[in-house]
Amino acid sequence: MITAFVAVIMIVAYFVPKPEVSVIRDDLQQWFLIVVTFTMVLGLLNLLFVSLHKARKGRKEDRFYNWVTIVSLLGTMAAGFLKGGINSPAFDFIFNYIYIPLSATIFSLLAFYVASASFRAFRAKSVMATILLITAFIVMMGRVPLGDWVTGWAQGTSLDFLYLPNITNWIMEVMNMAGQRAVLMGAALGLIATGIKIILGIERSYLGGE
Helix, strand or coil, X not given: CHHHHHHHHHHHHHHCCCHXXXXXXXXXXXXXXXXXXXXXXXXXXXXXHHHHHHXXXXXXXXXXXXXXHHHXXXXXXXXXXXXXXXXXXXXXXXXXXXXXXXXXXXXXXXXXXXXXXXXXXXXXXXXXHHHHHHHHHHHHHHHXXXXXXXXXXXXXXXXXXXXXXXXXXXXXXXXXHHHHHHHHHHHHHHHHHHHHHHHCCCCCHHHCCC
16 A cells, blocks of 8 residues: 555656645655665675675685675775765775776676677577578678778768668667667556556565565
8 A cells, every 4th residue: 555655646746746746756755765775774784794604604615705795895885984985095996996897807708608699699590590690790890890991982872872881870770779669668568567566456576475
């Protein structure tokens, strides 16, 4: 009932711009921020306690990584609380020279997994896979200087439609955008359906039930 009441108030406040309703909406949004803050604290404590438990009684090969997590967590908190917040030199050092390089390393490793998945997906075993392979090849060629070098002769002529960068732009702005909008519309409809089920009490999994 509380969830349904809050949801209805937020919907009504969006469609009925009355000061009385807006005040209730603003109060609910403030409560939401307070709850989110406490959930972040709860998640922080949970991470700390779980890592401590695994560091003491977990597998030997994983204990080192759990201690690294604990030390990094406490060190970052200390740099933020004791040295002037997120603008402190210590916090900036941790973010710029530890966190960003590690993030860049992780994302660079993902390139190998993407290449492996692309190799498996682009095998022309069916008509759709063949279309995907041809489209991906055109897009990749249109994004590198080689595509411009091979089809540069067509640029600015009556055969401009053969210029690979132009073909790539058309695929990304027309075909790809149409597909993305279809996916987003489907996700929005699914979100609306789930919201209605929650408001009506049909969906109760967020309460811990089945």
